Amino acid sequence: MTKTLLILANGRDRVGVLRADARGYMSFEYDPEWLASPAAYPVSQSIPLRDGAFDHQAIEPFFDGLLPDKKDVRRQIAALFDVAPTDEFGILEHIGRDCAGALMLIHPDQAKSPLQSDAHLSAISTDDLAKRIAELPQRPLFIEEDEVVLSLAGVNDKAAVYIDPATQEISLPFGGYPSTHILKIDIERLPDSTRTEHFCMKLARKIGLDAAHTKIRLFNDRPVLFVTRFDRAYAQTSNGVRVTRLHQEDFCQALGVNPDVKYERQGGPDLAAMFTLTKQASTIPARDIPKLLGFVIFNFLIGNPDAHAKNYSLIYRQRPTNANATNVHTAISPLYDVNNGAAFRDCFKSQRPRLAQSIGGCFDPTELDWSHWEAQARTIGSSPTALRKALLTMAKKLRETITPLRDEVRDTDADSRRLDLIVDDVSNRCEAWIRKLG
Incomplete structure (x- = not known):
């Protein structure tokens, strides 16, 4: 039946x-x-x-x-x-x-x-x-x-x-x-993962990236991360605020890849496939290609081990035109689900450095050098010079922003000792790449 x-x-x-x-x-x-x-x-x-x-x-x-x-x-x-x-x-x-x-x-x-x-x-x-x-x-x-x-x-x-x-x-x-809003509690066996995610997301917004808004609230001393849904639109009406859904899909869905194999090593999408699709699907590729590249660079510099294709999305907006009609605007969604791996080294017997998606064929962030980024630039149709500038600029912004942000959240509901581990990890990575590229 x-x-x-x-x-x-x-x-x-x-x-x-x-x-x-x-x-x-x-x-x-x-x-x-x-x-x-x-x-x-x-x-x-x-x-x-x-x-x-x-x-x-x-x-x-x-x-x-x-x-x-x-x-x-x-x-x-x-x-x-x-x-x-x-x-x-x-x-x-x-x-x-x-x-x-x-x-x-x-x-x-x-x-x-x-x-x-x-x-x-x-x-x-x-x-x-x-x-x-x-x-x-x-x-x-x-x-x-x-x-x-x-x-x-x-x-x-x-x-x-x-x-x-x-x-x-x-x-x-x-x-x-x-x-x-979506609310999250800590990932099992990763205490304070809500606070570390909030810190990473707040850092992304501080340096000017389009990232989902987050907030930490305590319920019986348990930290809960509230994420404002970016697949919603709000309009004021005579009856109050009307909430409208916006369609979205992640890049595994968009590329027809089952979520069970979301990591590239398992057969999931690589960066070249994501950038090719963005060029085809985006209403304004000239805006969305640099935006997606900025997200990729941020995920690398922040030390996010789970920046796979399900954690990047397309969003669709129906927009009126001058002819009293409606067309569809497709774009890269805001950044979401960002965290830092080094903050949880004590939660594992060993922690092997890895990337969810390779950069220039390299999955080990400790072995990555400029030649890998240069090779990646060619596969995504980007200028190596422009990519080099974007990587160096973001590394400098993160270096200047991360310590003041750490001080800003100290002694608040969003504070955690693991944030110090993030600061050290990200600062060291940014300093290393500033030396390599500067």
Whole structure:
């Protein structure tokens, strides 16, 4: 028996239909009206706008990429809803109402007005939120069997909430109501990973990069990282603030690569593939190519071992034109999910230096020299001179900014002794590259 889910954009426009046969193999087909709309965008660069059905192999990387990365979390969710942990369609059937980006996956019988049926906010007290946060490892995504919940990719234990832009009151979104913030707790066995991520993200913004906004709050002395969702847009209306979803996809999804092999050594995308796709997909490549390169350089200098293709994304915005029509603007999303490996050396018996994506074919950051960057510049169509200047400029900015930022967060809720390890690691790396390039 074939099962069906409708895919809507912002709970309003019918994008297409996702089906699964009795064996669990999925297929997807765009709706004709969506294909005819000038405001249409593809579900994924790997699933282009066209007539006809896409088979399981073509669409699995995108739809699998909507689900949590951690297999344990998938098993917990599957057990709660009595489906197999490998049944991607079955899991999305229960948690697809609020995914990354603009898409909602709903049952056909909810198609008339999905946002008006049961979508709502429920205010939550600080004590109740703290209780749910404490239970996140056992109850991922704040899931309860009688609740319509959401799906978030990634390895952190996380959930999503709605924070009122005016009052800052926190509520839980239900029935597909758009969330505004993702909250994360520390990665298992990596204490203070929320604080180190917040520091790295704040550092990125301090040196002028377009990075997601983050904040640390304590709940029963547990640090929780709140990340403002960049796949949301806000508009003031007579009824208050309206939150609109923006479509996004990470580069594994966009390149049709399953998230299980997100690291380049496992067969995941390399930098050349990401830059080639950016040139093809971006509305303004001349802006997005340097932006993506800046993110790559920052991830290297910050010592981020997990800068794989799932941690870079494209974002789609529907924008009005002068002709009272709408077109689609595709761009590199803000930076997100940045951390430093050296801050957690004490958490491992040994820690081998590695890069999630090679630079000029080199995966070992301690062996990297200018020749590798020069070779990489040629594979991504960049001028070696321009790349050299960008690398040197960012190294100098980080060297000048990181210690004052460390002082700024000292003795706040965001403070951690691990930040000193980050400062030493990043400062040493920047000094070394300033000497090599200067």
